[in-house]
Amino acid sequence: MTDHPPEAARAAALDAARRSILSGFFGLGLFMGMWGALVPARSADLGLSELMIAGFLLLVGISLCAAIFMVTRFRPFQDPVRLIRFAGPAYAIGFALCLTTGSPPLFFLCGVFTGLAAGFVDTALNSQASQWEQAAGRRAMSFFHALFSLGVLFGAGLVTYFMATEPARLAPGILACAVLYGGFMAVRRGWVSTADAASDEAAPEAAEFRLPxxxxxxxxxxxxxxxxxxxxxxxxxxxxxxxxxxxxxxxxxxxxxxxxxxxxxxxxxxxxxxxxxxxxxxxxxxxxxxxxxxxxxxxxxxxxxxxxxxxxxxxxxxxxxxxxxxxxxxxxxxxxxxxxxxxxxxxxxxxxxxxxxxxxxxxxxxxxxxxxxxxxxxxxxxxxxxxxxxxxGPRFTGPRFTGPRFSGRGRNR
The missing domain is CATH 1.20.1250.20 (MFS general substrate transporter like domains)
Incomplete structure (x- = not known):
């Protein structure tokens, strides 16, 4: 096989990483949109009062904050690619169970699980998006977050459609989305690489925040x-x-x-x-x-x-x-x-x-x-x-580094 020129390979890697991040943000919003549309139905199906729903959201929020604390304090949680690959499927499965289970205890337990996974995925995807911007030398964060917003609208619309036309297919449809998104996040290889981070871990400054x-x-x-x-x-x-x-x-x-x-x-x-x-x-x-x-x-x-x-x-x-x-x-x-x-x-x-x-x-x-x-x-x-x-500091004007920093070969594998 003929090797691609370095610039062509780098462009392909950039494109693969961009597609990965866009897909990640879309899926993150997809399940949140489903949740927003299903709150009244979940409340009625499980017999939950407004106070119980508020308690559920509080549990999810505390779990999110716990995940963020773990990312900031413990080095095993500071590789965004690794976080995405294990927390992405966990997020999809946890949310799908929250949206389909008929058991209130399992509903609350899955809320804790989903909150942790959401905290990991959200911080990791935003970190990947920032690294992609620096590697590509151009802004893309707003477009990445636009896919999150589009996912919210699509998730809410999908659930509303199933509830109005084919309610029996709602739960299988949610579970199918979870399998597709979770599987994609687990096997996807086209991410901004953090492989060189290991060489920096021994440095004294690696334990400190880079910003004041x-x-x-x-x-x-x-x-x-x-x-x-x-x-x-x-x-x-x-x-x-x-x-x-x-x-x-x-x-x-x-x-x-x-x-x-x-x-x-x-x-x-x-x-x-x-x-x-x-x-x-x-x-x-x-x-x-x-x-x-x-x-x-x-x-x-x-x-x-x-x-x-x-x-x-x-x-x-x-x-x-x-x-x-x-x-x-x-x-x-x-x-x-x-x-x-x-x-x-x-x-x-x-x-x-x-x-x-x-x-x-x-x-x-x-x-x-x-x-x-x-x-x-x-x-x-x-x-x-x-x-x-x-x-x-000064306005963003170009890439922070020029070397290839991507995992994968510019394609899904």
């Missing part, structure tokens, strides 16, 4: 604000439109739909935009505009203006998570798993604490004030984004 703690805290708080705002809009926008403005449930739900679509669309365009606009400006300006628009809409109680505000929020927030992770990885270097895991941990704190925080706020001061608080959080994030270059 101040930088990690700043980026962590930024992503916390982003996930708090995103989760708050998803959880409370429709309820606000229904209870405060009197819209029917079907119409009020359009707020979440348009917000989610806007987030997905802007992620597909995110890498193109960050090649032309400085990342901190791409975050700051849209967030400030969207925050002001949301606060004006809540104050004036105009339904059309509120819908516009939610679309603007989706466009502004869509690239917040990818840009923050990308900037963290670029600043951390070619093996950013530990730093990224900490920052992703802040994101999960926002996702876990957000429903309770805004629920208490809505109970104490009302839904209008809750939506105003979301606008304030978005405004704070927008203003803080102006400081992003001071914490992450």
């Amino acid at each position: 703690y101040g930088v990690i805290i700043f980026l962590g708080l930024a992503i916390l604000l982003a996930t708090l705002t995103e989760g708050g809009i998803i959880d409370w926008s429709a309820l606000h439109l229904h209870r405060s403005l009197g819209l029917p449930y079907a119409e009020a739900g359009h707020a979440v739909l348009w917000f989610s679509v806007a987030m997905t669309v802007t992620r597909f365009a995110g890498d193109w935009l960050t090649d032309r606009i400085r990342p901190h400006m791409l975050l700051a300006v849209p967030l400030i505009i969207a925050a002001i628009l949301l606060m004006m809409a809540v104050t004036t109680t105009q339904v059309a203006l509120l819908m516009m505000a939610y679309v603007a929020m989706g466009l502004a927030l869509g690239n917040a998570f990818p840009i923050i992770i990308s900037e963290a990885g670029r600043a951390a270097g070619d093996r950013p798993l530990r730093e990224i895991s900490i920052i992703v941990g802040f994101a999960y704190v926002g996702l876990i604490s957000g429903p309770a925080l805004f629920g208490v706020t809505a109970h104490l001061v009302g839904l209008d004030s809750t939506l105003m608080l979301l606008g304030v959080l978005a405004l704070i994030l927008g203003l803080a984004s102006f400081a992003l270059p001071r914490f992450t």
